[in-house]
Amino acid sequence: MTRGIRIASIATLATQIIIVGTGGAVRLTGSGLGCTTWPYCTPESFVPVPEQGIHGIIEFANRVMGGVVLLVAAIMLVLAIVHRRRHPGVLRLAILIVVGTIAQALIGAVVVFLHLRPDTVGIHFSISAVLVGVAAWMAWRVFRGRRARWGGSLAQRSLMLATTVMVPVVVYVGILTTGSGPHAGDGGAARNGLDPAVMQHVHALPAYALLALAVGLVLAGWRMRPFGIWAATLLGLIVLQATIGIVQSNLGLPIALVGAHMVISVMIVAATVVAALSLRVPAAESVEADDVRERVAA
Incomplete structure (x- = not known):
């Protein structure tokens, strides 16, 4: 079980990551208006009709993927209810995802x-990023269980906090950048009026700041496991991005590259969350660490 x-x-x-790819x-x-209504694809048909061509198929496939995402989330919720004593805290997260x-x-x-409209599309993507993080x-x-408190050094915690703050800044500026450019979802869709060039x-500035913070995380935590591994994973994703x-x-x-850029952005969100959580230590390890510090101080 x-x-x-x-x-x-x-x-x-x-699935939360994959649907970012299909939405992209x-x-x-x-194909953003490949299906002209919702939840039906056309006023007369739930599925695409030949007149809608490939755009209708792409948009409808993304809607089907949305159903898969919800089904998987619902299964996870049922399992979280069944295992609520063995995995405390997971149920609340499962409810939030559903x-x-x-x-x-x-x-x-x-x-x-x-x-x-660019603002609604941006909200749509922002919620996807949040759901990936959750x-x-x-x-x-589920895999590591509950952690008692934050561990690591002050430098590690400070760098992790700064990184956690910078990631949503980079994502938000990226949303504004995309909304100003040519990929608005439909040939007639509005842009946000900002100069894409x-x-x-503007997007590059916080992105390079995030890169610098990730390098700092790796340098500060490469000896600490599993934090060092996840910090390196985060750095690798940021370099690729x-x-x-x-x-x-x-x-x-x-x-193709813009789509990859979108997917990797939410992967960075996930890696940031896991890297931060990897600084949390179990209760037993917290007590042991306190004992060591007391002996050293003595």
Whole structure:
């Protein structure tokens, strides 16, 4: 039974990330209005009709993926209820994910009804990033259990806090940058009015600050396990993200690279959450660490 909830927690995290990719495909192929209504694809048909072409298929596939995400989240919720004593705290996170996933579906309807306004599209993506972070937190709790308190050195905790603050800043500026550019989800969709050339540079500033913080995390925590491993994973994702960002900018924003950029952004959110949680230590380890410090002080 424990294996089941572990698989479900990983599946929840994976599907929350995958739907960012399918949603990105909708936006990047100009299929945001491939289905003109919600929950039906057309006023007369639940599924796409031939007249809608590939755009209808892409948009409908993303909606189907949304159903898969909700189903997996619901299964995780049932398992969290069954194992609520063995895995305390997981139930609250599972409830939050189910509620958030349902809210995402409703916001998706609003996005369609408002013809892909950049602010609604940005909210849609922001909630996806939050859900990925919560799913990563939940998976960590399932595998590692409850942690008593923060461990690590002051430098590690300070760098981790700064990184945790900087990640949503980078994601938000990235949302504004995308909303100013050519990939708004449909050929006739509005942009947010910002200059995309300027926004690329604005986006780069917090991104490079985040890169510097990640380097600091690795240098400060490479000897500490598992924190050092997750800090290195986070750094690797940020380096990959920065590389893709530079290349896509110079190549005129090809949709494959922009889509990868979107998916990696939420993977960075997940890695940040797990890296932060890896600084938490169990109660037994907290007591042992206190004893060591007392002996050293004596």
